[in-house]
Amino acid sequence: MMKSAKLFSAALSGCLALSLAFAPAALAEENAANTASKTDMINEVMQYLEYYNIEGVDQDTLIRGAIDGMISTLDDPYSSYFNSEEAAEFEHSVDLEYVGIGIMLMYTPTELYIEEVMPGSPAEQAGLKRGDTILKVDGIPYAQMEGDELAGAAGTKVTLLVQRSGSNKTFIVTRNEINTDSxxxxxxxxxxxxxxxxxxxxxxxxxxxxxxxxxxxxxxxxxxxxxxxxxxxxxxxxxxxxxxxxxxxxxxxxxxxxxxxxxxxxxxxxxxxxxxxxxxxxxxxxxxxxxxxxxxxxxxxxxxxxxxxxxxxxxxxxxxxxxxxxxxxxxxxxxxxxxxxxxxxxxxxxxxxxxAAQLVTALQIAGLQSITLTGDHHILDINGVAFAGNVGLLKQNNKVYASARVLAALTESDLAWDAKNKKVVLTTGAGKAFGFTLASKEAVSVNGETLIDLTAFKKKFPALSWSYNSAQNNLKLSIQ
Structure with missing residues (x-):
């Protein structure tokens, strides 16, 4: 898509005009006659439909259907026809303008949580925070949601039942026009x-x-x-x-x-x-x-x-x-x-x-030598700065686990899964491999994500420092 369609549409029109100018007069007349004949055919079909169809038809609906039909023959998912209202909505979406409450959501098989809250948004003003788990939207449980429950007109309200630090809270948020920073x-x-x-x-x-x-x-x-x-x-x-x-x-x-x-x-x-x-x-x-x-x-x-x-x-x-x-x-x-x-x-x-692993890897390549991650299974801070992602925290059987992907990124190791032996394997840049098996509980698999026991990990990767704050259910990982 172009910022200004005039540049390309004008160029295309110029090319067409140029090619027609050099076409033989007889051929141009024949093309015009063929076009007129085909247009007459479309009009003829539309007249029959309007006159004889027992269900009744609307001419504007017929025309829109004909246009959409022509475009569908292109087999191009990116081409479409917009009426003036749809065009305005499309341009708003391109400019990151929409009506909502100003949050970025993360969907998992078992839960829905807020990954980011936009500064100054209705969500922030109402008191919602990143990491909040959304249990219900207007009384509809997450398991029954269809994905559009937060949508609505500006000025309307939506009620969210949220879980935060083990407690449930209700927030009433007024939808408004949102202009996202690009x-x-x-x-x-x-x-x-x-x-x-x-x-x-x-x-x-x-x-x-x-x-x-x-x-x-x-x-x-x-x-x-x-x-x-x-x-x-x-x-x-x-x-x-x-x-x-x-x-x-x-x-x-x-x-x-x-x-x-x-x-x-x-x-x-x-x-x-x-x-x-x-x-x-x-x-x-x-x-x-x-x-x-x-x-x-x-x-x-x-x-x-x-x-x-x-x-x-x-x-x-x-x-x-x-x-x-x-x-x-x-x-x-x-x-x-x-x-x-x-x-x-x-x-x-x-x-x-x-x-999180992508970001850690990118920062390491960019030269960031000292990295400290804090967060849980919903949120992530890197050196005290908030980012989208999480450290994959899991507390289970008196053990603290973190995402294998994050740990591999922090230690600049390659990550692989050994299906035969049911273990996750990290291989260092020096070529040394360390395995963590499911059977030993050194690793666990939850919702398709593999996590590693940090005590076991520390023994094999002593450069990693970690601490767990049970009161805040917060994990800190550092690599120097």
Whole structure:
């Protein structure tokens, strides 16, 4: 999708006009006659339906059905037709504007909890906190929820029954319009900067420039760029952000229906000048994949996480004469190395599963030497700074367990599962392997997640320090 559809739609119109101008007059007349004939056929069918159908039909419904039918023949999940109301809603979603209470939720097979509370949101004002477990929404238990219980119009109220520190509390929250920050930043240690881009809104490039300046002023010597869960947005916004990393070079290649590859060049940009680590996951899509591919292929970043979504197609927003909008795939794009990853995704340089483990790995690559994690099975702080994720805390049979993925990341070890012997194996950079079996209770498996007894882990990895606060049910993990 483009920030301004006019650039591409005008270019496409120009190409069409050019091709028609060189068409023989007789052929042009024949094409016009064929088009008129086919249009007459559509009108004829519509008249029959209106006149003879015993159920009764609405002309606007017929027209919308015909349009949707034409688009469906494209077999393109990214092309669609919006009426004026739908178009406005779509543009709001691209700009991260919606009506809600301002929380990010984490769904598990057994529970629903709040992973993040947006500053200044109705949820924060009502007293909700990250880590709260939502038991009921308007009296509906989690097991019976269909996923849209929090939705509603601005000004309406929603009642949440929440569990916090073993006690149940009720919160009444008023829904309101939410405008999510597209770019946020944090500093860890003395000079490791973290910037997250949640979407490529119209203003995200300006926001990124401002946050990057703040990080430079704070002494940034390396950067972790988090593009996880970023499903895209305006492509020229992504290009403007790429120009903060690339002084001169190819950002991507595009191709329209002709199939000819055209380089999208960055000129007059600036070199980032510091090591960069990019975080991706399966929801890193479209414009965020374009930025990832540009930084990777220009050898400006190491990619950490999981394979991205795989949407290497660009949509133009084409205004209709009646105020509606057609969102149409008009181009495909390839990375600077001419990789077409559509439906495939971009593979990371270092594959890591799990939010906390991905972040720890990225920070280590960025040069953060001293890392302290605190939290439980819902929340995560790294060196006192709040992040999405958790340490996977489990207290069972007088033993304290933590996520195997997190422990592997902290000790910079590779993680593997030995199915035959039912044990998790961590292999250090020096090639030394340590196993923790389910039979010995050194490891447990809960909801598909493997956790390791910290006492057993400490014996094999003495560099790890840990402590457990039973009063707060809080775990602290440190590696120096």
């Amino acid at each position: 770019v946020t930043s944090k500093v860890l240690g003395k000079n490791v900067a973290y910037i997250a881009i949640s979407g490529f809104t119209e203003d995200a490039d300006e926001d990124f420039t401002a946050e990057l300046a703040k990080m430079r002023a704070a002494g940034m010597k390396s950067l972790v760029l988090d593009l996880r869960d970023n499903t895209g947005g305006y492509m020229d916004t992504a290009k403007n952000i790429a120009a903060q990393f690339i002084d001169n070079g190819v950002m991507l290649y595009t191709a329209d229906s002709s199939g000819q590859l055209v380089p999208e060049m960055i000129t007059g940009g600036s070199k980032i000048g510091v090591p960069v680590v990019v975080l991706t996951n399966e929801y890193t899509a479209s414009a965020s994949e374009a930025l990832t591919g540009a930084l990777r292929d220009n050898k400006l970043a190491t990619i950490v996480g999981t394979r991205s979504y795989g949407k290497a197609r660009i949509q133009s927003l084409l205004p209709m004469s009646n105020g509606d909008m057609l969102k149409l795939t008009t181009m495909k794009y390839l990375t600077p190395n001419k990789e077409d990853f559509n439906h495939i995704g971009l593979a990371p340089d270092i594959e890591i599963q799990g939010k």
